[in-house]
Amino acid sequence: xxxxxxxxxxxxxxxxxxxxxxVKNVRKAGYKIHDVxxxxxxxGLDHAMGIRETSLHxxxxxxxxxxxxxxxxxxxxxxxxxxxLNIGGKPHFALPAWIPITFELTxxxxxxxxxxxxxxxxxxxxxxxxxxFHQRATDDLFVMVIECTDKTNDAEVQSxxxxxxxxxxxxxxxxxxxxxxxYHKEQKLYKEEKGY
Amino acid sequence: MxxxxxxxxxxxxxxxxxxxxxxxxxxxxxxxxxxxxLLWYIxxxxxxxxxxxxxxxxxxxxxxxxxxxxxxxxxxxGWDITNFVWWVGIGHAGTLISxxxxxxxxGWRTGVNRAAEAMTIFAVMCxxxxxxxxxxxxxxxxxxxxxxxxxxxxxxxxxxxxxxDVFAISTYFTVSLLFWYSGLLPDLATVRDRAKTKFRKMFxxxxxxxxxxxxxxxxxxxxxxxxxxxxxxxLVLSVHTIVSFxxxxxxxxxxxxxxxxxxxxxxxxxxxFAMVQTLMIVVxxxxxxxxxxxxxxxxxxxxxxxxxGSIVGCAYLTELFIAWYGQNPYEWYAFKENRANLFSxxxxxxxxxxxxxxxxxxxxxxxKLRRNITVTFFMSIIVNIGMWxxxxxxxxxxxxxxxxxxxxxxxYSPSIWEIGFYLGTFGLFFTCFxxxxxxxPVIAVAEIKAILKTSGENYKAKxxxxxxxxxxxxxxxxxxxxxxxxxxx
Numbered sequence: 001x002x003x004x005x006x007x008x009x010x011x012x013x014x015x016x017x018x019x020x021x022x023v024k025n026v027r028k029a030g031y032k033i034h035d036v037x038x039x040x041x042x043x044g045l046d047h048a049m050g051i052r053e054t055s056l057h058x059x060x061x062x063x064x065x066x067x068x069x070x071x072x073x074x075x076x077x078x079x080x081x082x083x084x085l086n087i088g089g090k091p092h093f094a095l096p097a098w099i100p101i102t103f104e105l106t107x108x109x110x111x112x113x114x115x116x117x118x119x120x121x122x123x124x125x126x127x128x129x130x131x132x133f134h135q136r137a138t139d140d141l142f143v144m145v146i147e148c149t150d151k152t153n154d155a156e157v158q159s160x161x162x163x164x165x166x167x168x169x170x171x172x173x174x175x176x177x178x179x180x181x182x183y184h185k186e187q188k189l190y191k192e193e194k195g196y
Numbered sequence: 197m198x199x200x201x202x203x204x205x206x207x208x209x210x211x212x213x214x215x216x217x218x219x220x221x222x223x224x225x226x227x228x229x230x231x232x233x234l235l236w237y238i239x240x241x242x243x244x245x246x247x248x249x250x251x252x253x254x255x256x257x258x259x260x261x262x263x264x265x266x267x268x269x270x271x272x273x274g275w276d277i278t279n280f281v282w283w284v285g286i287g288h289a290g291t292l293i294s295x296x297x298x299x300x301x302x303g304w305r306t307g308v309n310r311a312a313e314a315m316t317i318f319a320v321m322c323x324x325x326x327x328x329x330x331x332x333x334x335x336x337x338x339x340x341x342x343x344x345x346x347x348x349x350x351x352x353x354x355x356x357x358x359x360x361d362v363f364a365i366s367t368y369f370t371v372s373l374l375f376w377y378s379g380l381l382p383d384l385a386t387v388r389d390r391a392k393t394k395f396r397k398m399f400x401x402x403x404x405x406x407x408x409x410x411x412x413x414x415x416x417x418x419x420x421x422x423x424x425x426x427x428x429x430x431l432v433l434s435v436h437t438i439v440s441f442x443x444x445x446x447x448x449x450x451x452x453x454x455x456x457x458x459x460x461x462x463x464x465x466x467x468x469f470a471m472v473q474t475l476m477i478v479v480x481x482x483x484x485x486x487x488x489x490x491x492x493x494x495x496x497x498x499x500x501x502x503x504x505g506s507i508v509g510c511a512y513l514t515e516l517f518i519a520w521y522g523q524n525p526y527e528w529y530a531f532k533e534n535r536a537n538l539f540s541x542x543x544x545x546x547x548x549x550x551x552x553x554x555x556x557x558x559x560x561x562x563x564k565l566r567r568n569i570t571v572t573f574f575m576s577i578i579v580n581i582g583m584w585x586x587x588x589x590x591x592x593x594x595x596x597x598x599x600x601x602x603x604x605x606x607x608y609s610p611s612i613w614e615i616g617f618y619l620g621t622f623g624l625f626f627t628c629f630x631x632x633x634x635x636x637p638v639i640a641v642a643e644i645k646a647i648l649k650t651s652g653e654n655y656k657a658k659x660x661x662x663x664x665x666x667x668x669x670x671x672x673x674x675x676x677x678x679x680x681x682x683x684x685x
Contacts, residue, residue: 016649039217039386040645041414051412056419060427078342078351087355097355100438104363107431111371111424115378118420119405122413124381128406137409138386140217183401184394 007148011166022164034147037137067109071102129181131174208492209653243626250620270605283323289468290316295428306643313376322621357441364438449530450594459511466504467583473576502560509554552582
């Protein structure tokens with residue numbers, strides 16, 4: 001799925017202590033941060049970038065109560081309506097005996113639902129390919145990507161990033177969405193400009 | 197560095213050596229990019245050999261029936277269910293490390309969680325084999341699922357602990373797999389982005405699902421991990437509780453006790469940590485990861501072993517006392533004559549269990565022994581043997597002399613195919629583990645990086661210097677403006 005080709009200024013940072021004030025300054029200057037790619041979860045970076053809290057856990061809760069209700073209604077229906085079995089003369093509606101399965105289905109629905117939602121929201125799946133602004137974003141660099149609009153002077157952004165403490169700075173034209181592809185084949189949908 | 201991230205200097209570093217982020221990647225990913233050693237090939241082929249023997253044993257059992265095993269009407273579960281409970285128990289340590297220690301914010305889990313979770317998944321795979329093939333007519337295995345059928349529909353019995361087990365084990369396997377794999381995604385992306393060969397680019401490209409490391413994705417990933425940990429914590433306790441219900445809800449002397457759920461859970465964690473030790477001591481040596489799985493990690497796990505071993509010991513004594521105090525003649529006979537009497541047919545197994553699980557781990561009260569790798573390795577094997585015998589004692593000594601003396605069966609010993617099936621699951625487990633250690637990062641790379649600047653040896657050393665500064669100045673420099681580019685070192 002193509003998200004359209006856009007122009008970006010990319011700057012790399014090698015220390016979180018430099019990255020945080022840089023994020024703050026870039027936002028203050030009015031530039032639009034497309035994303036910051038980091039090799040590990042940097043705590044507080046989402047707040048610094050002004051990203052809202054995720055609601056994934058709420059989704060997890062909804063899946064969980066779906067599991068609880070599914071298990072309870074199904075077992076009640078089977079043992080009281082569809083085929084009531086006499087098990088040692090005990091009550092047909094044997095709620096205490098159903099607690100283990102109800103609990104297991106609650107957990108199962110919640111976990112499976114949350115992981116699928118997570119993959120859906122982050123566009124994660126096998127054979128999904130995305131543009132990677134820097135190969136070392138999964139190794140040791142924090143890669144800040146600033147989106148250029150028609151009004152942006154990219155030379156200005158580049159010098160701004162330099163003063164903010166970025167090391168490698170370049171301009172890239174990139175696809176923002178994802179597409180079906182494999183990583184051993186060069187399948188770029190665009191041409192890259194030479195960086196400095 | 198905010199206040200929350202500050203870690204006391206009294207704590208041992210979790211990552212030794214002078215590391216930076218790139219060095220962490222190098223150290224952990226390099227073994228994946230190298231040809232495996234001769235030792236790996238030897239170990240792998242032995243495992244595959246065992247697996248083949250196991251497959252043949254199962255083939256015999258399926259073709260000729262359960263009679264290929266020496267189980268009989270009196271001792272119907274024998275080795276098979278002993279092995280099942282043993283393997284499930286081993287799995288529990290992985291979830292404890294990855295979920296419960298995450299909720300308790302134990303930093304040392306990052307060194308061992310990935311491999312321990314893999315161990316969980318493989319152990320549960322092995323465990324699942326035993327009840328399935330024990331069905332005899334295994335092609336009817338799908339009867340345990342509540343699906344609409346043409347026999348009524350006649351549903352499964354939701355009141356039966358054996359069905360609870362079906363749900364518990366399958367949920368446990370699914371959730372552990374999801375938890376493990378979602379944690380692996382960022383690390384697989386790291387391998388992908390370093391890949392030089394075509395195969396690696398393709399394989400890790402597919403496996404990493406197109407992970408980029410976007411801040412929003414990390415935020416969701418953190419939320420996902422936290423909730424999955426919160427779900428796995430009661431789940432792991434429920435799984436062995438339900439396994440213990442297989443016994444505790446029956447009216448067999450020696451099984452019919454309310455102490456079983458906590459006693460089984462403690463035993464499971466105990467045996468699981470022993471298996472983690474066995475694997476980790478080998479892995480850190482072979483893959484050269486002593487900087488990440490330090491003596492501190494091994495000591496921490498030994499502390500869990502001595503704690504859970506003592507809980508298990510307490511449970512053994514409690515059930516013995518209650519068997520006497522309860523004044524039920526059948527219960528007391530099972531404990532006094534079938535177990536505690538050393539000269540009864542299986543008395544030796546009870547005392548072997550007592551020695552391995554209760555007496556020997558007490559050595560770990562000594563710090564010196566907790567930090568001794570050789571002692572730890574041998575102890576981990578002893579504990580695993582002991583915990584296998586615990587399940588053997590529970591299953592066999594409770595039923596071999598039942599209410600009807602004419603059906604007493606004291607000659608039970610496993611057949612070669614029964615042993616072969618057990619060895620086969622070792623083959624399955626180690627085949628999977630060898631492949632995992634070759635193709636996947638055995639340590640959670642991203643998680644190590646996240647704790648590096650608070651718990652790495654070189655960063656802690658820097659912090660010691662900073663602490664010598666004037667208190668107020670330290671607060672302003674490090675805590676308030678911790679993210680400032682103008683920095684004191």
